Amino acid sequence: MAVTRITSKPINNRLLRFTTFSLLMLMASFSFAQSKVDRLMELSGIQHQLESLGPMMASGLSPETTGMSDSALKKSGDVLATAFREEKLADHVRGELKSSLTDSETETMLKWYSSDKAKNITEAENNATLVQPEVLMGEVQKLQDRTKLLSLASEVAELSKAADMLKEFQKRIALSVYAAVSAKQNPEEPMDFDAIEPVIDAQLQAVSGQMDQMVVAYMIYAWKDIPEADLEEYVAVLRTDAGRNFTQASTASMLNAMNLAFSDAMHNLADIWSEE
Numbered sequence: 001m002a003v004t005r006i007t008s009k010p011i012n013n014r015l016l017r018f019t020t021f022s023l024l025m026l027m028a029s030f031s032f033a034q035s036k037v038d039r040l041m042e043l044s045g046i047q048h049q050l051e052s053l054g055p056m057m058a059s060g061l062s063p064e065t066t067g068m069s070d071s072a073l074k075k076s077g078d079v080l081a082t083a084f085r086e087e088k089l090a091d092h093v094r095g096e097l098k099s100s101l102t103d104s105e106t107e108t109m110l111k112w113y114s115s116d117k118a119k120n121i122t123e124a125e126n127n128a129t130l131v132q133p134e135v136l137m138g139e140v141q142k143l144q145d146r147t148k149l150l151s152l153a154s155e156v157a158e159l160s161k162a163a164d165m166l167k168e169f170q171k172r173i174a175l176s177v178y179a180a181v182s183a184k185q186n187p188e189e190p191m192d193f194d195a196i197e198p199v200i201d202a203q204l205q206a207v208s209g210q211m212d213q214m215v216v217a218y219m220i221y222a223w224k225d226i227p228e229a230d231l232e233e234y235v236a237v238l239r240t241d242a243g244r245n246f247t248q249a250s251t252a253s254m255l256n257a258m259n260l261a262f263s264d265a266m267h268n269l270a271d272i273w274s275e276e
Contacts, residue, residue, distance in 0.1 A: 036106055037097050043113035045122045046093060046250055047086075052129060053258065054084035057173065075272045080176075083265035089257045096253035097246075105242040112237045117230040121223065128222035133214065140217040143224055152231050153219035159238050160247045162215045167204050168255050170211075172262045174200045179269060 041047045058077035063070065101109075112118050128136070143149065157163060178196050182189070204211075223231055237243045 036110055037094050037101075040106060040110050040113060040246075041090065041094065041097070043119065043122060044109070044246075044250070045125055046254070047090065048126045048129070049254065050089045050093065050257075051086045053089065053169075053261075054081045054086070056169070057084055057176070072272055076176075076269055079265050079268045079272065083261040083268075084258075089254075089261060092257040092260060093250070093253040096256065097249055100249035100253070101242075101245060105245055108240070108242040109237075109246045112234075117233060121226055121230065121234055124226060125219070125222045128218055131221065136221050137214075137217055139224075140220050143220055146220070146224075148228050149220055149223060149231070150216070152228070152235050153216045153223065155235055156219060156238060157212065157215045159235075159244065161251045163212045165251050165255055165258075166211050166215060168258060171197075171200055171204060172258060174203075175262070176269065179266065 057080045063073065068076070097106075113122065131139075175193065175196070178193075178200070238247055
């Protein structure tokens with residue numbers, strides 16, 4: 001067996017310093033790239049969206065829709081909050097964004113989202129998520145004559161594929177409700193997600209137009225007090241290759257993170273619901 005011997009032979013200090021410096025530079029560059037993506041996620045509103053997913057998933061379960069006890073729903077909410085923990089979702093989204101965007105694209109989007117105009121838009125979008133849908137739709141009806149605003153909102157909805165994420169979110173809630181009801185009504189039978197998924201997809205397809213309208217309505221409401229010139233500049237950024245890649249990667253990474261979180265939650269949820 002070969003043994004590595006530690007000798008008193010002098011070490012090449014220049015080589016040691018160079019190696020140490022190279023490692024430090026590599027670590028610094030990785031940390032800097034990480035911090036740029038984190039900053040982009042924060043400024044663009046992705047972080048805000050991730051923080052709201054857990055509570056929104058839990059709110060989709062109720063005694064009326066599932067027939068479950070308050071105790072089981074409380075446990076289910078805790079499981080969903082853990083699975084959809086913001087830090088866990090952010091790790092996944094961060095990783096996909098880093099692999100999907102070039103340094104140049106990250107810099108381009110970070111430059112835009114660091115501007116005062118972009119910050120005002122993102123803040124307005126974040127605040128709009130707190131408005132109840134019926135209130136939002138009522139306010140949007142008053143803005144139907146804002147044709148430019150409507151056109152810009154429709155284009156961004158198409159560029160971002162935001163309706164796709166909304167549909168996937170609704171699908172995850174529907175699958176959760178199905179699992180809860182199935183566990184309560186037929187506790188001895190395995191859950192057949194392959195059979196129910198096409199049914200849910202068909203139902204969502206039937207209301208896809210409404211979901212598309214909801215996404216556009218949300219943007220119209222959020223942007224109603226933003227100067228249209230600022231919005232036109234925003235849309236121009238999203239039309240660029242960097243903008244398209246960023247919005248598509250953002251939506252795809254959040255959808256993937258949601259799917260993984262839901263899969264993680266299902267085993268524990270099934271155990272809770274089968275005990276009811």
